[in-house]
Amino acid sequence: MEKISNEQFGQFIAQLRKEHNLTQRELAQQLSISDKAVSKWERGISLPDISILLPLSQILGVTTTEILSAKRLDQSTQLTVTEIDGLVSAVVNLNKKEPKISNNERLLLVFALLAVVFIGGGVLSFFAYNWEIFSRGAKAFVALLPLVTCQTLLIIKTKQNASQIWIQSLCLAVGMFFITALGLIYQAYQLSFSLNSMLVITYMLMLPIIYIFDAYPLAILSLGGVLFTGFQFAASPYLPILIIPYYIYKYNRVDRHNFLTFMLVCWSIMLPPLISGEYGLWASIMILFMWAIQEREPTCKNFIRIFIYASAFALTFVDYGDYSEMFSMLEPFTGLLTFIPCIYLFVRNRPKTTVLHEKLDFFALTTLLCTILFCTTAFFVGTPISLAIMEEVLNIIMSSWLTIIILALSIAKITLGMKSDNYDSARRYITVLNSFVLLKVLSSNASLLLKAATFIGVGIALLATNYIISKRSKQTCQ
């Protein structure tokens, strides 16, 4: 009996589906299953349940035997009972071998990726200190060494068909160490190119890796770099176009593409000349932050709501450019105009729940928005106090209140998450906490070495979190 593989099975189903002019969604609807399931069959990640075989064969106009054999059979072909038994057991065995990616493994991957980013950033800052003891050649060697190591590991792990955690982490590491090498060579050889040009070069050279390995995290990082440049180059407004085929590919396969959608939306916002890259970036940061602290599914509806909050926030800082005269009369009320509807929307959509986690989210976001509303309005409306003092006072209020909210909320959520075995939540807030510490250190006047140490420390902390939570979840399972 000829053995069939998951891939053959997937290709056969995809071929039949296309012959019937059906999309993955349409086929999934007819079978009352999720479109992700169909996508997984076609990619060879999983196989259909035995109970679906009959309706599936009817929809696709073939026999169950043909489905099981993953090929069309001659009408005259008569299979023996033994052969049919063999086919069924082959499919059952394939189903047993199916690599199921659990939520825990997905989170392991996310944390491993974050750890790679931070450790990479740490190594970068460490060498950016510019050690005088090294010659130019030695610095170039040091710059290339981590990149070549990661590239070699990536090639080896690809040949070994290693897990996605390995491959995706290594793809991201190649991106990180390429930009590190570029930065260090710029520094060692005293080249006067901007950070923006480095980001654009990295994006261009990472595109093949994104396409070859379906490297979604690397795609987000590279595209983020191009958006960060704020289109300083004549070509950079158009560079995100190069990632669109990959986006369509992800969309058609019903893979995760939410962050890529979000970044392409940011791109479309940044394109109009009225809003410069800087404010697009502001909006992105706010969306990411709100997304991070809201424990909700990243659905389209939630995305739009969060996007409205963030845009409202970004709008208060926009320089209206040529339209400044038109908007100048509105300026004192900008804070009120943007935040009152924003808070109204937020309160209207509040979670009607008794779950402590969700109540905490709501409390934190409301206090945060109210603080911003108060400070922005107070700043624009003005008081008898001089503007400089007012700005200073408001900065102190904002920064200390924000610090209290983030620290208290993160610690409460991590504790609650660990107690209730909600590791998803615990990890999410460990990320928020680490990011906050990073931002504080980065925005301070601390030395580059301390910043490098913080980066590496946060990377190691994330890996340690992975280890502790994996160990605890294994104990829970036992």
Add this chain to the structure above:
Amino acid sequence: MPIIEKIQSHKTKLILVTCIAQILILLSLIGVVNLILVAGQTAMVEMTGYDPYDPLRGRYLSLQLKERYVPLDIPENDYNDYQKFYVVLEKSEGSLVYDHFSYATVKKPDNQLYIVCPGYISYDYDRETKEHTKSLRISPNLNTYYLNEQTAKELDKIVWSNDTTMYISLKILNGNYAIDGLIVNGQKY
């Protein structure tokens, strides 16, 4: 088969090519600079500067040419907004090295040392002659000099002093240039 799946079916070959391309691009950067440093002619241009910080590349001294405007030797309207200019260097009397920019042009100069760089045309009105004069504000990529944090902080204090002299040492080859060193008050960094 969709194009991305075709690409993914040749993973090993393509990843090898991509990795080699990445390394080659980095090595070519080093190669070009080394070639200019070995084969180029030396010039020293006076600079001013201050000490900023870049999160990805560390501490550096931000430099600015002391004399940024050079006379422009071009026919009327023989240039566009994205024009690259040839900026010619000359030696001062008694100087052993090229030490100042003498003029800029759009035609490649013969038998003269020059760099290729972008610039902005500036118009000045001369009240005596009642004529507009043209000059070029040149913007060569000489605006960063990387140092370690301690040295950058020390130099930051020194460069603000009025009696500090700071020269950037360049190697120039066929209009391309590479920074060879920074000389502040006679000391090389």
